[in-house]
Amino acid sequence: MTRSGAFCPRCGDPIESDPGERPGQPDARDPDSVLCDACYFEEFDLVDAPDRIEVRVCSQCGAVHRGNRWVDVGAEDYTDIAIEETSEALGVHVDATDVSWQVAPEQVDRNTIRMHATFSGVVRGTAVTEEVVVPVKISRETCQRCGRIAGGSYASTVQVRAVDRTPTDEEMERAEAIAHEVVADMEATGDRDAFVTEVGEDDDGLNIKVSTTNIGKQIANRIVGEFGGTFSDSETLITEDEDGNEVYRVTYAIRLPPYRPGEVIDPEDGDGPVLVRSVQGNLKGTRLKTGKDYEASFEAGDAPDARRLGDRSDGVETTLVAIEDAHAVQVLDPETYEAKSIPRPKYLDADAETVPVLKSRAGLHVLPSDADETNDE
Missing domain, CATH: 3.30.70 (Alpha-Beta Plaits)
Structure with missing residues (x-):
């Protein structure tokens, strides 16, 4: 070892090396840097820890109070929150290098977690280890948001x-x-x-x-x-x-709007019932007689003058008896089981054995399937 020629101002022993050359002592202007190792470590604390940490949590929503506001953390178990708060509250001595630490939480009761933290580092070329125990108190209250909701x-x-x-x-x-x-x-x-x-x-x-x-x-x-x-x-x-x-x-x-998609209405235009497809902007639908598209006038918008005849959910399956021509088919009346001629809309599948029909005061009409409702005119 080399002697610096200086003496410790506290105990008077000669100092082995110049303070500015000591490993882990970056600032030789620190008053403690002139102390010998024995005096320096005599009052040295690797970790600065509070006596207690209080974590304010909302008992309703689980939010945590940080700074001057409430923060949603989505935690059911506050152990992780306690570890985070503890890590932010602990301070490590500025002279320490190669610092590592680990923490072991101990659940004392529902509202108290005792944090056992072990730190290690190197100071003046010497390995130093220190353990601190910090109790974390979970303080349960009501956040502003939950208070407003309750009120x-x-x-x-x-x-x-x-x-x-x-x-x-x-x-x-x-x-x-x-x-x-x-x-x-x-x-x-x-x-x-x-x-x-x-x-x-x-x-x-x-x-x-x-x-x-x-x-x-x-x-x-x-x-x-x-x-x-x-x-x-x-x-x-x-x-x-x-x-x-x-x-x-x-x-x-x-x-x-007065009408909903899926309703069957009869506009006052003499062209027969319409299955409503959309009420965004002007009402749009499908004519049940022809299968052509229908759109209400600009003036009528989503509320054209019309009678309600029923709903798509009111439709029932019945037998397709025969195709008469391009404009008519025969089906069995689902109530009387008589064969009746009704309009043939273009969406009707001529090869089908059964078709969905709606019977209303406007007569018997074939309903389109979901895939049929967007047929072109």
Whole structure:
């Protein structure tokens, strides 16, 4: 060993080497760098650890409070969260190199995890190992989002209605599913203000209360985009915030079209029944007499004047008796079992033994199969 000619200011022993040449001692200007190894290690702590760590978690949704906000972590077991919080809270001495560590969590009770952390490193050319035990306390409370949900907070209502009818169960179920899909999309972007507060039915249709006006508008747009129809919005003043700004709730009133895809209607044009295919924009369908395409006029839009005759689901299979000519076939009446001549639409399969038919006040008509509904005129 070489002596530096310096002496330890604490014990007076000569120092073996110059402080700036010691391995693992990058900053010789550190006051402790002038100490001999014995004095240096006497008060040396490899790890700086807090006496205790508290992790705030929401007892409702499992979110973790970090900094000044709640973060969704999707954790059912908070051991990983405790390990992460512990690793961020522990500090390793700046003089240490080649540092490695491992942690062994010990579940004390439901709300306490004792973290046994073992660190090793090299300081002044000497291998150093230290173990610390840090208790992590899981503090369960209610996050702001869950508090708002529990309190019934909402900023907009989406009303699902229909023109001249009540929305079907399928339409209302799908509308509710769309609302949850929109919220899920917002949550995926990290928006914790997105939630459905309440869904309820009344005699007129479905009412969906949601947390923000933006979400309400997105839901209304998506429902109309899928089912057709229109929506309008109206504001209601409810209060003023702490800065004196007016706070409104917005109602988005959806009006679904009077007819649905799959319904059979009889427009007042004398050309016979139509199986509705679409109500996006102008109503479109298939003529049951000819199999040709039908589209309502621009003025009529999705609500042409027509009688409801039934639904595709009302159709029943019956025997195809004979092909009379290019415009007529004979089938068995599904109620009387008499052979009847009815119009032959172009989508009818002449080789079929049975065909689906709908009997209504407009007569007996052959229904198209799913593949037939897009036939050209």
